[in-house]
Amino acid sequence: MDHEEPEAREPVISLTGARATLGSRPVLRGVDLTVRRGEVVALLGANGSGKSTAVRAAVGQVPLSGGSLQLFGTDLKRFRKWSRIGYVPQRTTAASGVPATVREVVSSGRLARTKLGLPGRGDKAAVQRALELVGMADRIKDSVNALSGGQQQRVLIARALAAEPELLIMDEPMAGVDLANQEVLAGALREQVADGVTVLLVLHELGPLEPLIDRAVVLRDGCVTHDGPPPKAAASTPPSSQLRSSRGYPQPGHDHVHPHDGPGAEPIRTGLLS
């Protein structure tokens, strides 16, 4: 990893003055969001604040009524290298109307590279590696319908990782995922960040990811109200009942070791809170 000042690195996402409406309701009202190479940025905010729309706009899935979007320095209209981006849409299930195996779902992430061609040996190896990263390699032949919600989310993240992206964009990857699975996901993400992958993720609460986050952008009513160090203990999410246990730190009956606590653990990146 390089040690330049973050401000000196080139932006991989620049969303400038983004405006978007759903029906007649304005959802984004001039959002500026810049993510530079190697950063881990969390997008926070209450429900309806526009954070999900902002992240979908950042991958070109929400038409902008104003402002502009550049990905890796290229205007969205001319951007073609989608394999540089791994996207995890907001979903609660990986299942659909017909059964599919874990391998089939994760392989579809590889289409960013193979496109309309046939997959080769390297593609199969990448699918295997992505599943190992999220600890699901032993379930490769199982049907996704047979997995729990947290395991399905791990499969969806493996699908994004299969393309070996430089930029990971995740919409609420922890929603509906139990703590044990959250820890597995945090570990997978930590490895990606250590490899220099840039991350933009929508979070409802920081949880076990907190040590990884470099910067937090807080949205409120479609406007950015904070852009800087992440707030302590998810103070930006109003429902106070969630503050109680939102940090994901040891609870009764929950005794696994945090990877970054170990003596041999690799140094995590120099985030403000780490």
Next chain:
Amino acid sequence: MLEILNYDFMQRALIAATAVGLTAPAIGTYLVQRRQAIMGDGIGHVAMTGVALGFLMNTSPVWMATLVAILGAVGMEIVRSRGRTSGDVALAMLFYGGMAGGVMIINLAPGNSTASFNTYLFGSITTVAPEDVTAICILAAFVVAITIGLRRQLFAVCQDEEFARVTGLPVRLLNLLIAVTAAVTVTVAMRIVGLLLVSAMMAIPVAAAQRVTRGFVTTLALAMTIGVTVSLTGTAATYYVDAPSGAAIVLLAVAVFLVLALLAAPLARRRARSKAAAEAAEASGSPDAVDALDSMECTLPSARQAEENVKV
């Protein structure tokens, strides 16, 4: 039993039945995957106008039906991709406008077209003309090439359309291809299964196959196997029993579904138990279970936004 192969009309009927058995479940698997199995029914209704136009203009009903069905299917795809709430009203107009148009035009056509029109609705083994066999084989080859050759890409589009767009796949083109392929399948199937029953052959073999399968490609392959088996058996049966072949084929498909559902019941119970056990273990190991529920509830408004804002 083999004496039925001595008749030219039965040879043609069995070739057409093989084509139906392969194609309808093949495209049906993708339609079922995105919970759109009813689309085949709609295209069938629209194709009636095409068949009737064929009679009226004395051209081949198969090609005219193909043309009109493709136009209808592309129209349905445009309505679907816009994702408007008024979409189902637009589809209803397309479906029933197509059916009414067919009935109206057929009564304008000269001669005894109404009687032969009925054979297009429920299928008939005696009406597959030699030139139909050529058309059916060409169209079926197209459907099989698309559904097998592009299975990875079509799987991705039907599994998670937004994700597929972000991989850079030409999603709009692939969606149109699914619509056109479904339309072509309807006209492949209309001689043997009939326009009103074609949707059953797209959905029932797939539903039967997934009682016992775990993966997508195995479901596709088993659905096509079931499809060929029931359509050949049903076609042969109507040589002995004077009934529309479509009715016999669809009843056989329902029987296969019931048998597989019964056989797979212990399997399904075991799977449900192990999944419930896994989730219970996670829930009890997690003091955050209540919060997890909270946050799932909290994400609902955004999920709704996502649907309202579908862009293709």
